[in-house]
Amino acid sequence: MAMATATMMMSRMMNMPPSSSSSTPSSSSSPLATQSLSTPSSPSSSRQASSLPLRTIPGSYGWPLVGPISDRLDYFWFQGPDIFFRSRMEKHKSTVFRTNVPPSFPFFLRVNPNVVAIVDCKSFAHLFDMEIVEKKDVLLGDFMPSVGYTGNTRVCAYLDTSEPKHAQLKNFSLDILKRSSKVWVAELQANLDKFFDTVESEISTNGTSSFFSHLQTFLFYFLSKSLLGADPALDPAVANSGPLTINLWLGLQLLPTVPVLAFQPLVEVFLHSYTYPSALVSGGYQKLYSFIERHGKEVVQRGEQEFGLSASDSINNLIFTLGFNAFGGFSLFLPTLIGTIASDKTGLQARLRDEVKRVCGSSSSGLSFDSLKDMELVNSVVYETLRMNPPVQLQYARARKDFQLASHDSAFDIKKGELLCGYQPLAMRDSNVFDEPESFKPDRFVGKGKELLSYLFWSNGPQTGSPTESNKQCAAKDFVTMSASLIVARIFQRYDSISGDSGKITAVEKAN
Numbered sequence: 001m002a003m004a005t006a007t008m009m010m011s012r013m014m015n016m017p018p019s020s021s022s023s024t025p026s027s028s029s030s031p032l033a034t035q036s037l038s039t040p041s042s043p044s045s046s047r048q049a050s051s052l053p054l055r056t057i058p059g060s061y062g063w064p065l066v067g068p069i070s071d072r073l074d075y076f077w078f079q080g081p082d083i084f085f086r087s088r089m090e091k092h093k094s095t096v097f098r099t100n101v102p103p104s105f106p107f108f109l110r111v112n113p114n115v116v117a118i119v120d121c122k123s124f125a126h127l128f129d130m131e132i133v134e135k136k137d138v139l140l141g142d143f144m145p146s147v148g149y150t151g152n153t154r155v156c157a158y159l160d161t162s163e164p165k166h167a168q169l170k171n172f173s174l175d176i177l178k179r180s181s182k183v184w185v186a187e188l189q190a191n192l193d194k195f196f197d198t199v200e201s202e203i204s205t206n207g208t209s210s211f212f213s214h215l216q217t218f219l220f221y222f223l224s225k226s227l228l229g230a231d232p233a234l235d236p237a238v239a240n241s242g243p244l245t246i247n248l249w250l251g252l253q254l255l256p257t258v259p260v261l262a263f264q265p266l267v268e269v270f271l272h273s274y275t276y277p278s279a280l281v282s283g284g285y286q287k288l289y290s291f292i293e294r295h296g297k298e299v300v301q302r303g304e305q306e307f308g309l310s311a312s313d314s315i316n317n318l319i320f321t322l323g324f325n326a327f328g329g330f331s332l333f334l335p336t337l338i339g340t341i342a343s344d345k346t347g348l349q350a351r352l353r354d355e356v357k358r359v360c361g362s363s364s365s366g367l368s369f370d371s372l373k374d375m376e377l378v379n380s381v382v383y384e385t386l387r388m389n390p391p392v393q394l395q396y397a398r399a400r401k402d403f404q405l406a407s408h409d410s411a412f413d414i415k416k417g418e419l420l421c422g423y424q425p426l427a428m429r430d431s432n433v434f435d436e437p438e439s440f441k442p443d444r445f446v447g448k449g450k451e452l453l454s455y456l457f458w459s460n461g462p463q464t465g466s467p468t469e470s471n472k473q474c475a476a477k478d479f480v481t482m483s484a485s486l487i488v489a490r491i492f493q494r495y496d497s498i499s500g501d502s503g504k505i506t507a508v509e510k511a512n
């Protein structure tokens with residue numbers, strides 16, 4: 001756990017945006033009615049920009065070396081990401097501005113920290129328009145961890161849509177998900193029930209359960225079995241060490257880019273100033289590789305036979321999808337979701353319980369992807385949690401050509417090659433789109449509120465969009481939200497109430 005503290009997920013969890021404050025449930029009435037926002041993924045941004053006043057992008061990169069290091073210290077130490085972006089937005093009176101983002105000087109000489117930050121919903125949508133932006137090697141900005149972490153190959157998430165291999169690999173991920181949908185719900189429920197059994201037994205012994213490590217065990221088993229068709233129980237070394245191996249692997253790759261809350265001068269000198277060699281985690285990576293080679297044969301063969309991939313490309317991409325995308329993403333998202341529900345004091349739990357019981361009773365066999373269609377409140381709570389706390393906060397894209405970027409009130413000239421950096425937590429609190437944007441409104445996406453799903457961007461695309469080989473939207477856009485809704489539903493099949501926060505569950509009252 002010591003190293004995991006330095007990972008993205010731990011840092012993010014300690015560094016959550018301001019906690020979701022609940023408000024009285026009400027139907028959402030969004031200011032959208034008075035706005036004329038374009039369809040987020042439409043390539044018409046330049047045409048729209050032409051009707052807005054052209055403005056020079058405010059902000060500067062500062063003196064060479066001094067500007068980047070000062071911004072880096074603000075980002076990691078003096079302000080933290082949220083105040084960093086908010087204060088610059090306020091200072092420049094603009095949702096589009098120039099700044100530096102880490103990593104930077106002194107030891108990241110080949111990384112250019114200069115970005116154009118975009119923090120409103122309308123300008124953020126330009127990041128999804130693959131005609132005007134490219135996504136080659138910009139998953140984490142201008143910094144890319146060594147390919148040594150991914151078996152010396154550039155995996156799907158680092159490829160631009162113009163690279164033919166992106167289509168092969170994206171279609172492979174979409175196929176794995178389609179194939180896994182036959183067992184997804186059953187594996188999720190079986191492993192989730194084990195997770196809650198452990199939590200209950202810990203509460204009865206200690207009065208509380210710090211559930212994060214149990215949650216990661218649940219995720220590792222559930223995802224291995226559903227995505228890879230491989231049961232970790234068949235390989236005791238992987239079964240015991242899988243989650244820790246992935247945490248270390250993620251932590252070392254991401255360390256230069258994520259805030260770590262510890263004694264900051266030491267963090268800045270020792271953790272944020274260097275890249276770490278992938279050799280430090282290659283032993284664990286190799287074990288995962290052999291595990292998939294031996295126990296995930298069917299999936300690997302599909303990669304080779306249906307998508308023209310080599311066995312090693314299939315396996316390296318499977319490790320990334322399982323470890324980085326799926327395990328990493330859920331490890332960030334689920335504690336927030338559980339915490340949001342478990343800490344609610346507004347009567348939301350009773351309303352969720354009633355909806356779940358009405359739609360699918362109290363037997364786990366009543367739960368299915370299909371049953372979710374009738375659970376509007378459950379789904380809306382999942383969406384609202386993703387809006388308030390997008391698990392992946394930063395999305396980057398590089399201008400493929402010169403174009404004009406439109407915010408709500410201005411147009412800006414973007415030059416080919418400039419790096420755009422979207423900060424989601426602010427974009428998702430855009431008052432031009434979301435009514436009372438800083439409040440957690442459980443019913444926001446119910447009924448007519450569903451129209452707002454076109455502005456929910458956690459998956460690097462609108463929630464109404466579809467992941468395809470031609471875009472960079474999360475392959476599991478629907479699987480993630482449906483799984484989260486199933487988890488909420490299962491909680492209220494098992495329990496009448498649950499208390500706690502994003503780090504611990506302190507009490508559960510079993511359902512009658």
Ligand code: HEM
Nearest residue numbers: 156157173325326329330333391392459460472474475476
């Ligand atoms: C809560 C869980 C998850 C979150 C928050 C999440 C989020 C994201 C985001 C933000 C991106 C775009 C990154 C970028 O280009 O800037 C992405 C891409 C991707 N995600 Fe997810 N994801 C999650 C779960 C999953 C799962 C379960 C899978 C399993 C297949 C998956 C597969 C992918 C793939 C393959 C891509 C790359 C898409 C491409 O390159 O076109 N994700 N995800």
